[in-house]
Amino acid sequence: xxxxxITDSASDLPQDIIEKxxxxxxPTPVTINGTDYFDGKTIFPEQFYKIQAEGAEIKTYxxxxxxxxxxxxPYAQSGDEVLYLCFSTxxxxxxxxxxxxxxxxxxxxxxxxxxxxxxxxxxxxxxxxVYKCLRMQENGxxxxxxxxxxxxxxxxxxxxxxxxxxxxxxxGGRLSKTSAVLGGVLDIKPIIEVDEKGxxxxxxxxxxxxxxxKRVVDIxxxxxxxxxxxxxxxxxxxxxxxxxxxxQMLMERTHCRSIIKSWVGxxxxxxxxxxxxxxxxMNASEEKYAEYLK
Numbered sequence: 405x406x407x408x409x410i411t412d413s414a415s416d417l418p419q420d421i422i423e424k425x426x427x428x429x430x431p432t433p434v435t436i437n438g439t440d441y442f443d444g445k446t447i448f449p450e451q452f453y454k455i456q457a458e459g460a461e462i463k464t465y466x467x468x469x470x471x472x473x474x475x476x477x478p479y480a481q482s483g484d485e486v487l488y489l490c491f492s493t494x495x496x497x498x499x500x501x502x503x504x505x506x507x508x509x510x511x512x513x514x515x516x517x518x519x520x521x522x523x524x525x526x527x528x529x530x531x532x533x534v535y536k537c538l539r540m541q542e543n544g545x546x547x548x549x550x551x552x553x554x555x556x557x558x559x560x561x562x563x564x565x566x567x568x569x570x571x572x573x574x575x576g577g578r579l580s581k582t583s584a585v586l587g588g589v590l591d592i593k594p595i596i597e598v599d600e601k602g603x604x605x606x607x608x609x610x611x612x613x614x615x616x617x618k619r620v621v622d623i624x625x626x627x628x629x630x631x632x633x634x635x636x637x638x639x640x641x642x643x644x645x646x647x648x649x650x651x652q653m654l655m656e657r658t659h660c661r662s663i664i665k666s667w668v669g670x671x672x673x674x675x676x677x678x679x680x681x682x683x684x685x686m687n688a689s690e691e692k693y694a695e696y697l698k
Contacts, residue, residue: 405483407547409538410475412467412498413443414491414671415531416639418664425538430475432491434670435463441670449667453642453678464674466496472505480513487551489534489558491671492524494602519551523558524602527672528637529684532664533557536635540696553693560688563598564623566616568643568679595619617646620683621653628685631658633694641668641680650681660685 410428411417422429431442434452437460441447456462479486491498499522509516523530536557537550545553593616595608610616628634636654640647644665651663667673668680690697 405485407485407487407541407550408479409487409489409534409541409550411489411530411534412491413445413669414496414498414526415489415534416527416666416669416672417531417534418666421535421538421664425542427534427538428475430467430471432467432669432671433465433471434674435465436460443670447670449642449669449673452670452673456673457678462670462674464496464671466491466498467501469501469504469508472502473508476505476509476516476518479518480509480516483515485547486518487537487547487554488518488520489523489530489537489554490520491530492526492598492602493522494524494598495526495604496671521551521554521558522602523561524598524600525558525561525684526563526598526602526604527668527682527684528639528664528666529561529563529598530558531666532635532637532684533561535664536690536693536697539698540693543696543698545693545696549693549696553696556688556693557686557690560686561684562624562627562687563682563684564620565596565604565676565680565682566593566610566620567596567676568593568613568641569677595623617650617653617681620681621650621657624654624683624685625657627687628658629687630689630691631660631685633690634658634660634686635662635664635697636660637664637666637682637684639666639668639680639682639684641673641676642678643681646679646681650683654683
């Protein structure tokens with residue numbers, strides 16, 4: 405019997421972290437030109453953005469009850485305890501489907517101990533929370549403290565994104581055609597956050613890529629707490645050069661402890677397109693858990 409921390413591919417965890425901790429990452433499904441693929445298993449970000457740029461028809465749907473049942477069942481059979489940090493209910497129905505699978509398994513394995521947290525986070529927002537929990541486990545924290553910390557990390561995680569193009573927000577129904585056309589003409593770049601309900605919402609508009617990136621860094625500095633002690637996440641949609649540029653800006657402005665970089669996967673990238681840049685960070689102190697986050 406063991407305590408396992410698992411997640412889904414919408415967390416955009418970097419591959420080196422997945423491999424180091426042997427993390428079970430449940431793949432998020434995506435349909436491309438009528439064919440189903442699974443993020444991080446049968447399709448990867450580099451391939452995805454290339455196909456997207458070619459004009460493929462792309463749709464996403466959340467991991468369903470059956471998929472969760474199949475992924476959770478081996479842990480129930482072996483008597484493992486599980487903490488699953490899942491994609492925000494404000495964006496997908498992942499949490500509800502996972503709980504239906506849990507209820508189904510408890511009928512067969514009544515002693516199955518699984519905690520499912522609706523992170524209300526997206527991309528590396530909950531990927532960073534998963535990584536922190538893994539670090540805590542590696543450093544000897546108890547299951548109870550890790551679960552408590554996971555909820556705290558997710559509650560205080562900030563996400564600030566900006567996009568290169570408005571086309572995919574329009575395609576996904578998050579922007580009207582008029583706004584998309586006018587925004588394109590004026591070179592409008594929205595600033596997007598994940599709100600307290602776990603939904604993606606636009607909070608500002610800037611003209612030009614440079615201004616929008618600078619504003620992302622400004623907001624991090626305005627909202628972040630103890631940034632010099634933090635591990636910050638920076639994600640991108642097929643734009644590693646801009647990811648590096650923003651990371652450098654953050655290091656110079658915040659003097660943060662370190663930065664984790666990753667790709668935005670299919671779950672978010674399908675609706676934002678290439679060129680998305682996001683920063684995730686904490687708006688509260690982690691001092692209570694500091695000894696386990698070394």
